[in-house]
Amino acid sequence: MGSPEPVTASTALLTDHYELTMLGSALADGTHARPCVFEVFARRLPDGRRYGVVAGTARVLDAIADFRFTDAELAQLEATAVVDDATLAWLADYEFSGDIDGYPEGELYFPGSPILTVTGSFAECVLLETLVLSILNHDSAIASAAARMSGAAHGRPIIEMGGRRTHEYAAVAAARAAYLAGFATTSNLEAGRRYGIPTRGTVAHAFMLLHDSEEAAFRAQVDKMGADTTLLVDTYDITAGIETAVRVAGPELGAIRIDSGDVGPLARRAREQLDSLGAKDTRIVVSGDLDEHAIAALRAEPVDAYGVGTSVVTGSGAPTAGMVYKLVEVDGKPVAKRSAHKESRGGRKSALRRHRGTGTAVEEVVWATSGAAPEADANDRPLQIPLIRAGRPEPDLPTLDDARQRLRRGLVSLPWEGLKLSHGEPAIPTLFL
Numbered sequence: 001m002g003s004p005e006p007v008t009a010s011t012a013l014l015t016d017h018y019e020l021t022m023l024g025s026a027l028a029d030g031t032h033a034r035p036c037v038f039e040v041f042a043r044r045l046p047d048g049r050r051y052g053v054v055a056g057t058a059r060v061l062d063a064i065a066d067f068r069f070t071d072a073e074l075a076q077l078e079a080t081a082v083v084d085d086a087t088l089a090w091l092a093d094y095e096f097s098g099d100i101d102g103y104p105e106g107e108l109y110f111p112g113s114p115i116l117t118v119t120g121s122f123a124e125c126v127l128l129e130t131l132v133l134s135i136l137n138h139d140s141a142i143a144s145a146a147a148r149m150s151g152a153a154h155g156r157p158i159i160e161m162g163g164r165r166t167h168e169y170a171a172v173a174a175a176r177a178a179y180l181a182g183f184a185t186t187s188n189l190e191a192g193r194r195y196g197i198p199t200r201g202t203v204a205h206a207f208m209l210l211h212d213s214e215e216a217a218f219r220a221q222v223d224k225m226g227a228d229t230t231l232l233v234d235t236y237d238i239t240a241g242i243e244t245a246v247r248v249a250g251p252e253l254g255a256i257r258i259d260s261g262d263v264g265p266l267a268r269r270a271r272e273q274l275d276s277l278g279a280k281d282t283r284i285v286v287s288g289d290l291d292e293h294a295i296a297a298l299r300a301e302p303v304d305a306y307g308v309g310t311s312v313v314t315g316s317g318a319p320t321a322g323m324v325y326k327l328v329e330v331d332g333k334p335v336a337k338r339s340a341h342k343e344s345r346g347g348r349k350s351a352l353r354r355h356r357g358t359g360t361a362v363e364e365v366v367w368a369t370s371g372a373a374p375e376a377d378a379n380d381r382p383l384q385i386p387l388i389r390a391g392r393p394e395p396d397l398p399t400l401d402d403a404r405q406r407l408r409r410g411l412v413s414l415p416w417e418g419l420k421l422s423h424g425e426p427a428i429p430t431l432f433l
Contacts, residue, residue: 012069012094016130017082023123024087032090032123037329037348040102040116040136042109046144046318050418050427052109053147053407055177056139057102057116058400061393063131064096096124100388106180106403107383108410109140110364112430114349114384115323122330129325137323138170141315142177145292147407148316149308150182151419152296157184158306159200161287162313174313180403183312184305195400202257202285208235218248228254230285233270234261242270246277255283255304263288264301271302291316292421334368345432353413353428355379361413367433374433 026032045052069077069091077083083091098120109115116132118125149158160178163171175191185200186192192199203221211217218231227249233241233256246253256274258266263286274282286298287307295306311317326344327335334346347368354362357379364383365374386394398406411419418427 012067012073012091013076014063014131014134015127019127019129020077020083020087022126023090024083026122026126027087027090033121034330035332036120036122036125036327038118038125038129038325039114039328039344039349040118040132040323040325041112041114042321042323044111044322045426046141046315046322048423049144049148049318050420050424051144051147051414052140052321053143053181054103054107054109054115054136054140055105055143055180055403056135056173057105057387058397059139059173059176060116060132060135061100061387061397063135064100064128064388065393067094067096067128067131069094090123094124094127095391096120096128096388097391098124098388099386099390101384102387103383104385104398104403104406105400106398106406106410108407108414108427110426110428110430112345112366112432113364114351114366116387117348117384118325119348122327133323133325135173137320139173139177140321140323141318142174142312143181143407144321145316145318146178146181146183146312147411148292148421149290149295149306149312151411152292152299152421153306154299156303156305158182158295158308159184159285159287160186160188160309160312161201161307162309162311163188165310166313171313176400178308178312180400181407182404183308202230203232205232205235205259208232214241215244215248218245222249227252230255230257230283232257232259234258234266238266238270239273242273243277246274246279246282251278251280251282253279253282255285257285257287257307259286259288259307261288263303264298267298267301267303296421332370334370351383352376352380353383355381355413359413360415361410361428363428364430365433366430371433 074088078088100118102116160175160183171188172191175186175188176195179197185198187201189199191197208217221229231245233245245256267284270284283304285305286303290306290308291311328346329348336346337344347370349366350369351366353364367374414427
């Protein structure tokens with residue numbers, strides 16, 4: 001029996017079966033060309049969250065640019081009888097030609113915020129639902145969790161190191177979202193290559209166990225990497241490990257890493273020991289199942305940096321942002337879903353955020369663009385920007401570094417209650433006009 005064919009990701013076949021069912025039916029009855037507006041929004045924030053962070057928009061735009069049905073993909077659809085010949089012919093020429101507006105990456109969002117507005121024919125817009133939601137729901141969930149962790153760290157750097165705790169492709173996107181939300185570095189080298197994110201890393205316990213002694217392992221690492229490296233000191237006994245680390249590297253040792261145990265008291269004792277050994281500038285890095293609550297609890301401890309893995313790549317208990325992609329306008333007329341607990345508001349919408357003169361955000365205002373826009377003042381800030389026009393990305397769209405800066409400004413603008421890690425209402429209310 002031969003080896004199976006390698007499985008490669010196909011942008012076009014990331015669509016769902018039911019989207020092609022809708023497309024085929026709309027083509028058959030002629031409704032496929034009706035002008036439509038779809039919106040991406042979250043009905044509510046994940047439990048316990050007071051704000052969300054938009055992430056993944058740039059990845060959405062890249063994915064839409066590549067969204068084509070190749071001969072191989074069309075052959076797969078034909079062989080499995082997913083669509084009929086008329087639909088196959090239409091898909092062969094597919095290229096999104098509509099408009100997209102949305103919140104830029106790094107922007108905060110709240111329940112009902114029109115995060116993305118997709119305008120075009122029903123046929124070309126409906127095919128994008130799964131593609132758009134799969135990216136935005138993942139990346140925004142990661143960024144929202146990472147922003148809470150960055151806030152809890154209170155300026156201390158965090159290393160993203162969750163690549164072993166999620167899907168190999170999701171790990172790259174998670175590293176990008178975490179960096180957007182304030183993490184300083186990642187251990188994921190592909191994220192570094194693809195997005196220019198600084199990469200950092202040290203050894204694992206396997207390297208320590210490889211050597212005949214802890215001292216031999218430390219010496220091998222220092223000989224190769226220099227004294228400014230980070231030595232893992234908790235493989236055996238932390239106190240003995242620190243003493244050996246300083247003896248091998250000298251007081252110029254860059255950092256030690258503690259990856260297990262009750263890291264608060266351990267960091268305290270490690271600081272005292274390092275200082276007594278003359279390694280007063282040696283940093284202490286802690287890792288091991290940290291989340292935003294654990295990081296907040298360590299704020300008073302002598303910790304210089306954190307390594308976070310599982311909790312950030314899984315959204316720290318909220319692995320999806322809960323965003324939906326809903327049809328809100330057909331032929332210029334509002335349409336709305338009225339199902340219990342899943343209702344939507346009809347009509348294309350826009351949004352602005354109101355602030356006090358001090359810069360503190362007070363509310364998100366969302367209104368139907370078919371009506372009059374709210375009267376704005378100098379403290380109001382429009383939230384949506386043009387992203388795609390006639391199928392082509394707008395020039396000079398915000399960069400990843402722009403998104404990091406935008407998020408910093410947004411978090412500073414929130415009322416202090418909105419930055420709490422405890423359960424509570426959204427940081428600011430959403431006003432629908």
